[in-house]
Amino acid sequence: MSLTSSAPHSGPGEDSSLDGRGEPVTFDANGPRYVYYRLYTKYRSIMSINPIYADDPYISRTLPKLITPPFTASSVKKHLCKIEVVGMQDVKKRSMTMASLKGLPMAGHANSRYVYYRLYDEEGAVASKISFDSEDLSLGRINMLSVAPPQTVALLKFQVMMAEDLVGHNIQLFKDIDGEVPMNDNDPISHPQAYCYPGRVADEPITIICRTQECQTKVEETEMPAQVPSRNPVPPQNPVPPRSPAPPRDPVPPRRPSTPQNPVSPREPFPPRKPFPLREPFTPRDPD
Numbered sequence: 001m002s003l004t005s006s007a008p009h010s011g012p013g014e015d016s017s018l019d020g021r022g023e024p025v026t027f028d029a030n031g032p033r034y035v036y037y038r039l040y041t042k043y044r045s046i047m048s049i050n051p052i053y054a055d056d057p058y059i060s061r062t063l064p065k066l067i068t069p070p071f072t073a074s075s076v077k078k079h080l081c082k083i084e085v086v087g088m089q090d091v092k093k094r095s096m097t098m099a100s101l102k103g104l105p106m107a108g109h110a111n112s113r114y115v116y117y118r119l120y121d122e123e124g125a126v127a128s129k130i131s132f133d134s135e136d137l138s139l140g141r142i143n144m145l146s147v148a149p150p151q152t153v154a155l156l157k158f159q160v161m162m163a164e165d166l167v168g169h170n171i172q173l174f175k176d177i178d179g180e181v182p183m184n185d186n187d188p189i190s191h192p193q194a195y196c197y198p199g200r201v202a203d204e205p206i207t208i209i210c211r212t213q214e215c216q217t218k219v220e221e222t223e224m225p226a227q228v229p230s231r232n233p234v235p236p237q238n239p240v241p242p243r244s245p246a247p248p249r250d251p252v253p254p255r256r257p258s259t260p261q262n263p264v265s266p267r268e269p270f271p272p273r274k275p276f277p278l279r280e281p282f283t284p285r286d287p288d
Contacts, residue, residue, distance in 0.1 A: 032063060033063070033064055034061040034062065034063060034064075035061060035062050035063075035064055035067075035076065036059060036060070036061045037059075037060060037061065037062070037080060038058050038059055038060075038145065039058060039060075039084065040148040040149065041148065042148065043148055043155060043158050043159075044146065044147075044148055044155075044158070044159055044162065045058045045145070045146050045148065046058065048060035048084065049083075049084055049085060050083065050084075051101060051104065052104060052105075053104055053105060053106060053107035054101045054102070054103075054104040054105065054106055054107075055106050055107050055108075056107040057101060058145075058146075059107065060084075062079065062080065062083060066079065067079045112143060112144075112145075113143070113144040113145070113195070113200070114141040114142060114143055114144065114199075114200075115141060115142045115144060115147075115156060115189065115197070115198075115199040115200070115206065116139065116140070116141045116199045116200070116201065116202045116204075116205035116206070117139075117140055117141070117142070117160065117173075117199055117205045117206045117207070117208045118138050118139055118140075118177070118205045118206075118207055118208065119138050119140060119164065119208050119210065120138075120207065120208065120209045120210070121209070121210055121211060122209075122211055125138035126138060126210075128140030128164060129163065129164050129165060130142075130163050130164070133202075139202065139205060140160075140163070140164070141202070142156065142159050142160060142163065144189075146159055147159050147189070150188060151188060151189045151190070152185065152186060152187060152188055152189065153173060153183045153184060153185050153186070153187050153188075153189060154185035154186065156173070156189055157171060157173060157185065160208060164210075166210050168212070169210045169211060169212055170210070170211055170212070171208055171209065171210040171211075172208070172209050173206055173207070173208055174206060174207040174208075174209070175198040175199075175206055175207075176198070176204060176205075176206065176207060177207050179207060183198075183206075
Protein backbone atom coordinates (compact mmCIF):
# COMPACT_ATOMS: atom_id res chain seq x y z
CA MET A 1 0.00 0.00 0.00
CA SER A 2 1.29 3.48 -0.87
CA LEU A 3 0.17 6.66 0.80
CA THR A 4 -0.22 10.21 -0.44
CA SER A 5 -0.74 12.76 2.30
CA SER A 6 -0.75 16.51 2.77
CA ALA A 7 1.10 18.37 5.50
CA PRO A 8 -0.84 19.55 8.54
CA HIS A 9 -1.38 23.21 9.29
CA SER A 10 1.10 24.77 11.69
CA GLY A 11 1.15 28.27 13.10
CA PRO A 12 -1.47 30.77 14.19
CA GLY A 13 -4.18 32.27 12.09
CA GLU A 14 -5.50 30.86 8.84
CA ASP A 15 -3.45 28.99 6.28
CA SER A 16 -3.97 27.13 3.04
CA SER A 17 -3.04 23.48 2.48
CA LEU A 18 -4.50 20.45 0.70
CA ASP A 19 -7.51 18.43 1.78
CA GLY A 20 -6.76 15.26 -0.18
CA ARG A 21 -8.76 16.48 -3.18
CA GLY A 22 -5.90 18.55 -4.56
CA GLU A 23 -7.69 21.73 -3.51
CA PRO A 24 -6.75 24.39 -0.96
CA VAL A 25 -8.53 24.39 2.38
CA THR A 26 -8.72 27.09 5.05
CA PHE A 27 -7.81 26.23 8.65
CA ASP A 28 -9.17 27.81 11.76
CA ALA A 29 -6.67 28.51 14.53
CA ASN A 30 -9.14 27.15 17.09
CA GLY A 31 -10.19 24.12 15.07
CA PRO A 32 -8.58 20.67 14.78
CA ARG A 33 -5.69 20.02 12.45
CA TYR A 34 -5.63 16.98 10.17
CA VAL A 35 -3.36 15.01 7.90
CA TYR A 36 -5.29 14.12 4.75
CA TYR A 37 -4.29 11.04 2.77
CA ARG A 38 -5.30 8.91 -0.19
CA LEU A 39 -4.70 5.15 -0.37
CA TYR A 40 -3.22 3.27 -3.32
CA THR A 41 -2.20 -0.25 -4.15
CA LYS A 42 0.63 -0.79 -6.59
CA TYR A 43 -1.71 -0.16 -9.54
CA ARG A 44 -4.77 1.82 -8.42
CA SER A 45 -6.47 3.72 -5.62
CA ILE A 46 -8.47 1.83 -2.98
CA MET A 47 -11.28 2.90 -0.66
CA SER A 48 -10.49 3.99 2.85
CA ILE A 49 -12.06 2.27 5.86
CA ASN A 50 -12.64 5.74 7.31
CA PRO A 51 -13.94 7.83 4.37
CA ILE A 52 -14.84 11.47 4.89
CA TYR A 53 -16.60 12.21 1.55
CA ALA A 54 -19.60 10.40 0.13
CA ASP A 55 -18.55 10.81 -3.51
CA ASP A 56 -14.84 10.13 -2.96
CA PRO A 57 -14.29 7.24 -0.51
CA TYR A 58 -10.58 7.15 -1.30
CA ILE A 59 -9.79 10.18 0.88
CA SER A 60 -9.50 10.16 4.65
CA ARG A 61 -7.74 12.06 7.40
CA THR A 62 -6.21 11.65 10.84
CA LEU A 63 -5.15 13.88 13.73
CA PRO A 64 -1.41 14.59 13.96
CA LYS A 65 -1.51 14.20 17.74
CA LEU A 66 -2.34 10.50 17.28
CA ILE A 67 0.92 9.87 15.41
CA THR A 68 3.90 8.71 17.44
CA PRO A 69 6.63 11.37 17.52
CA PRO A 70 8.94 12.24 15.91
CA PHE A 71 6.65 13.26 13.09
CA THR A 72 8.42 11.42 10.23
CA ALA A 73 7.26 9.64 7.10
CA SER A 74 7.90 6.29 8.78
CA SER A 75 5.79 7.12 11.85
CA VAL A 76 2.96 8.45 9.66
CA LYS A 77 3.02 5.29 7.55
CA LYS A 78 2.88 3.00 10.58
CA HIS A 79 -0.05 4.94 12.03
CA LEU A 80 -2.02 4.89 8.77
CA CYS A 81 -1.41 1.17 8.32
CA LYS A 82 -2.84 0.66 11.80
CA ILE A 83 -6.01 2.68 11.34
CA GLU A 84 -6.60 1.32 7.82
CA VAL A 85 -6.23 -2.30 9.02
CA VAL A 86 -3.76 -3.44 6.40
CA GLY A 87 -3.93 -7.17 7.08
CA MET A 88 -6.19 -10.22 7.14
CA GLN A 89 -9.41 -8.31 7.86
CA ASP A 90 -8.67 -5.63 5.29
CA VAL A 91 -10.97 -6.94 2.51
CA LYS A 92 -13.88 -7.64 4.86
CA LYS A 93 -13.83 -4.17 6.38
CA ARG A 94 -13.47 -2.40 3.05
CA SER A 95 -16.55 -4.23 1.74
CA MET A 96 -18.53 -2.43 4.47
CA THR A 97 -17.25 0.99 3.40
CA MET A 98 -20.06 1.71 0.93
CA ALA A 99 -22.67 1.29 3.64
CA SER A 100 -20.87 3.85 5.82
CA LEU A 101 -20.95 6.59 3.15
CA LYS A 102 -24.49 7.68 3.98
CA GLY A 103 -24.64 11.02 5.71
CA LEU A 104 -21.14 12.11 4.68
CA PRO A 105 -20.63 15.44 2.87
CA MET A 106 -19.86 15.56 -0.83
CA ALA A 107 -16.30 16.25 -1.90
CA GLY A 108 -17.39 18.51 -4.74
CA HIS A 109 -14.20 18.45 -6.82
CA ALA A 110 -14.20 21.88 -8.42
CA ASN A 111 -10.73 21.67 -9.99
CA SER A 112 -10.46 17.99 -10.82
CA ARG A 113 -7.77 17.03 -13.30
CA TYR A 114 -8.65 14.42 -15.91
CA VAL A 115 -6.90 12.57 -18.70
CA TYR A 116 -9.22 12.59 -21.70
CA TYR A 117 -8.92 9.84 -24.26
CA ARG A 118 -10.68 8.54 -27.35
CA LEU A 119 -11.15 4.79 -27.73
CA TYR A 120 -10.65 2.85 -30.97
CA ASP A 121 -10.49 -0.74 -32.13
CA GLU A 122 -9.41 -2.07 -35.52
CA GLU A 123 -12.70 -1.06 -37.13
CA GLY A 124 -12.99 2.50 -35.79
CA ALA A 125 -14.14 4.44 -32.75
CA VAL A 126 -15.99 2.53 -30.01
CA ALA A 127 -18.19 3.77 -27.20
CA SER A 128 -16.47 4.27 -23.86
CA LYS A 129 -17.99 2.57 -20.82
CA ILE A 130 -17.36 5.73 -18.79
CA SER A 131 -18.45 8.21 -21.45
CA PHE A 132 -19.66 11.54 -20.03
CA ASP A 133 -20.86 13.21 -23.24
CA SER A 134 -24.00 11.79 -24.86
CA GLU A 135 -23.00 13.34 -28.18
CA ASP A 136 -19.47 11.93 -28.17
CA LEU A 137 -19.64 8.36 -26.80
CA SER A 138 -16.06 7.41 -27.73
CA LEU A 139 -14.64 10.11 -25.45
CA GLY A 140 -13.74 8.95 -21.95
CA ARG A 141 -11.76 10.36 -19.06
CA ILE A 142 -9.79 9.20 -16.03
CA ASN A 143 -9.27 11.22 -12.89
CA MET A 144 -5.56 11.85 -12.40
CA LEU A 145 -5.91 11.14 -8.68
CA SER A 146 -7.08 7.60 -9.46
CA VAL A 147 -3.76 6.75 -11.15
CA ALA A 148 -1.33 5.32 -8.62
CA PRO A 149 1.99 7.11 -8.06
CA PRO A 150 4.38 7.64 -9.76
CA GLN A 151 1.66 8.11 -12.43
CA THR A 152 3.43 6.55 -15.40
CA VAL A 153 1.94 5.63 -18.77
CA ALA A 154 1.80 1.96 -17.73
CA LEU A 155 -0.29 2.80 -14.62
CA LEU A 156 -2.62 5.00 -16.67
CA LYS A 157 -3.00 2.15 -19.17
CA PHE A 158 -3.89 -0.24 -16.35
CA GLN A 159 -6.52 2.17 -15.00
CA VAL A 160 -8.08 2.53 -18.46
CA MET A 161 -8.15 -1.26 -18.91
CA MET A 162 -9.98 -1.66 -15.59
CA ALA A 163 -12.45 1.15 -16.30
CA GLU A 164 -13.18 0.02 -19.87
CA ASP A 165 -13.17 -3.72 -19.07
CA LEU A 166 -10.29 -4.35 -21.46
CA VAL A 167 -8.37 -6.84 -19.36
CA GLY A 168 -6.78 -9.37 -21.73
CA HIS A 169 -6.59 -6.85 -24.57
CA ASN A 170 -3.51 -5.25 -26.02
CA ILE A 171 -3.85 -1.47 -25.94
CA GLN A 172 -1.55 1.27 -27.20
CA LEU A 173 -1.56 4.92 -26.15
CA PHE A 174 -0.68 7.80 -28.46
CA LYS A 175 -0.33 11.45 -27.45
CA ASP A 176 -2.88 12.57 -30.06
CA ILE A 177 -4.79 11.31 -33.06
CA ASP A 178 -1.82 12.07 -35.33
CA GLY A 179 0.64 10.14 -33.20
CA GLU A 180 2.69 7.47 -34.93
CA VAL A 181 4.88 6.25 -32.07
CA PRO A 182 3.19 4.72 -28.99
CA MET A 183 3.87 6.29 -25.62
CA ASN A 184 6.56 4.61 -23.53
CA ASP A 185 5.15 2.70 -20.55
CA ASN A 186 7.93 3.96 -18.27
CA ASP A 187 7.42 7.65 -19.05
CA PRO A 188 5.63 9.76 -16.43
CA ILE A 189 2.34 11.34 -17.42
CA SER A 190 3.25 14.61 -15.75
CA HIS A 191 4.73 16.08 -12.62
CA PRO A 192 2.22 15.87 -9.72
CA GLN A 193 1.96 19.67 -9.57
CA ALA A 194 2.13 20.22 -13.35
CA TYR A 195 -0.99 20.98 -15.37
CA CYS A 196 0.54 20.39 -18.80
CA TYR A 197 0.25 16.78 -19.92
CA PRO A 198 -1.21 14.83 -22.87
CA GLY A 199 -5.00 14.61 -22.81
CA ARG A 200 -5.48 17.40 -20.27
CA VAL A 201 -8.36 18.93 -22.26
CA ALA A 202 -11.32 17.22 -23.91
CA ASP A 203 -10.57 18.80 -27.31
CA GLU A 204 -7.10 17.20 -27.39
CA PRO A 205 -7.56 13.66 -26.03
CA ILE A 206 -4.95 10.96 -26.23
CA THR A 207 -5.67 8.10 -28.61
CA ILE A 208 -6.10 4.57 -27.30
CA ILE A 209 -6.21 1.65 -29.73
CA CYS A 210 -7.27 -1.69 -28.30
CA ARG A 211 -7.22 -5.10 -29.90
CA THR A 212 -7.55 -8.63 -28.64
CA GLN A 213 -4.58 -11.00 -28.61
CA GLU A 214 -6.05 -12.83 -31.64
CA CYS A 215 -6.34 -9.60 -33.60
CA GLN A 216 -2.81 -8.64 -32.57
CA THR A 217 -1.50 -11.90 -34.01
CA LYS A 218 -3.35 -11.34 -37.28
CA VAL A 219 -2.01 -7.80 -37.54
CA GLU A 220 1.55 -8.97 -36.99
CA GLU A 221 1.11 -11.62 -39.69
CA THR A 222 -0.26 -8.96 -42.07
CA GLU A 223 2.55 -6.52 -41.36
CA MET A 224 5.19 -9.26 -41.74
CA PRO A 225 4.26 -11.32 -44.87
CA ALA A 226 5.96 -14.60 -45.56
CA GLN A 227 8.99 -14.40 -47.85
CA VAL A 228 8.34 -15.82 -51.36
CA PRO A 229 11.42 -17.16 -53.18
CA SER A 230 12.24 -15.14 -56.29
CA ARG A 231 12.58 -16.74 -59.74
CA ASN A 232 15.75 -14.74 -60.37
CA PRO A 233 17.58 -14.69 -57.11
CA VAL A 234 20.24 -12.00 -56.78
CA PRO A 235 23.67 -13.53 -56.21
CA PRO A 236 25.59 -12.27 -53.20
CA GLN A 237 28.10 -9.48 -53.70
CA ASN A 238 31.10 -11.53 -52.60
CA PRO A 239 30.33 -15.13 -53.47
CA VAL A 240 32.51 -17.69 -51.80
CA PRO A 241 33.85 -20.25 -54.34
CA PRO A 242 33.18 -23.85 -53.52
CA ARG A 243 36.07 -25.56 -51.87
CA SER A 244 37.83 -28.11 -54.12
CA PRO A 245 38.25 -31.56 -52.70
CA ALA A 246 41.70 -32.42 -51.37
CA PRO A 247 43.84 -34.61 -53.71
CA PRO A 248 44.27 -38.21 -52.66
CA ARG A 249 47.41 -38.96 -50.73
CA ASP A 250 50.22 -41.18 -52.15
CA PRO A 251 50.17 -44.71 -50.81
CA VAL A 252 52.63 -45.29 -48.03
CA PRO A 253 55.32 -47.97 -48.98
CA PRO A 254 55.59 -50.93 -46.69
CA ARG A 255 58.09 -50.56 -43.97
CA ARG A 256 61.35 -52.52 -44.35
CA PRO A 257 62.63 -54.53 -41.43
CA SER A 258 65.43 -52.73 -39.69
CA THR A 259 68.93 -54.36 -39.42
CA PRO A 260 70.57 -54.09 -36.03
CA GLN A 261 73.79 -52.08 -36.01
CA ASN A 262 75.87 -54.71 -34.01
CA PRO A 263 74.56 -58.06 -35.02
CA VAL A 264 75.21 -60.86 -32.56
CA SER A 265 76.90 -63.93 -34.11
CA PRO A 266 75.25 -67.23 -33.41
CA ARG A 267 76.68 -68.99 -30.39
CA GLU A 268 78.69 -72.25 -30.98
CA PRO A 269 77.20 -75.31 -29.40
CA PHE A 270 78.95 -76.80 -26.36
CA PRO A 271 81.13 -79.94 -27.06
CA PRO A 272 79.63 -83.17 -25.85
CA ARG A 273 80.75 -84.27 -22.43
CA LYS A 274 83.11 -87.28 -22.08
CA PRO A 275 81.43 -90.29 -20.64
CA PHE A 276 82.45 -91.31 -17.16
CA PRO A 277 84.42 -94.62 -16.89
CA LEU A 278 82.44 -97.47 -15.67
CA ARG A 279 83.27 -98.65 -12.23
CA GLU A 280 84.51 -102.25 -11.79
CA PRO A 281 82.26 -104.48 -9.93
CA PHE A 282 83.19 -105.16 -6.27
CA THR A 283 84.77 -108.52 -5.55
CA PRO A 284 84.96 -109.61 -1.98
CA ARG A 285 88.31 -110.86 -0.65
CA ASP A 286 88.94 -114.42 0.46
CA PRO A 287 89.61 -114.78 4.11
CA ASP A 288 93.12 -115.96 4.99
